[in-house]
Amino acid sequence: MGAQMSTPTPSLHDLGYLEERWEREQIFHDDLAVQLDPAALPVTEPPHYDEAVLAAAGIGPGTRVLDLGCGQGDLTLTLLARGAEVTSLDLSVGMLDVARQRVERFGGGRTAEFVAAPVEKTGLPDGSFDVVVGRWILHHVDLRPAAAELARILAPGGRAVFLENSGANPVLNFARDHLAGRFGIPRLGTEDERPLVADDWSILGRNFARVRGEFPVVDFFELFNRQVFRYRNRLGGSVCRGLDQLVGRTSLRKYSYRVLVVAEK
Secondary structure, eight states: OOOOOOOOOOOTTOHHHHHHHHHHHHHHHHHHHHTOOGGGOOOOOOOHHHHHHHHHHTOOTTOEEEEETOTTSHHHHHHHHTTOEEEEEESOHHHHHHHHHHHHHHSTTOOOEEEEOOGGGOOOOTTOEEEEEEESOGGGSOHHHHHHHHHHHEEEEEEEEEEEEBOOOHHHHHHHHHTTTSTTOOOOSOSSOOOBOHHHHHHHHHHSSEEEEEOSSOOSHHHHIIIIITTOOHHHHHHHHHHHHHHTTSGGGGGOSEEEEEEEO
């Protein structure tokens, strides 16, 4: 994955620390869920980053899939439509309720199992999934216990695929640490989340037989479009997307803020 910045992590075996973190994450996402109307969130064509996750995961009819950190249920609905046997897990009861209502309304009679639990302690049976998928979830969790938990619930030969935020780009790291939250640039997300760094890749490597990072989605200038233009400047947004496409054709694509994590048991 190349050189990445490393940051110290609190003791991941400290249950008190974990419970405090879970509470903060749950409150944050429950508050977001209140703002969502499941009836106004029909199924849409999967965006390109979802397709990248699904392609790497090898989802097919009958595949036992855990949608980790399912949120409002976008991946859950797509997985059901492709014939997978889906369990959707989220720490936020509010988000699970949104996902459940969307499946009931737009799932075409298909059903999923919904589980309210943290990633680090799912309570799910050993070896119960062929595939675990997720978007922007690993950088919200304590990866040492979470990686071990993922390896435990995956069947032999199973695979975990996640679209995540990468900490490999020093320019973006500087902007995150020193610009976000100042100069009118918003700071998004929760206080505990952070991009994946070198230590995180090492943790995954200790729990899985093979781990790799891919870059099907190149986001660099697009973050400028989001944070500065707020998606309101059509010309600026077009320029940002065009620049990212150019970066995606070079070796600099490894500095994208988006990285596809593929871990095989």
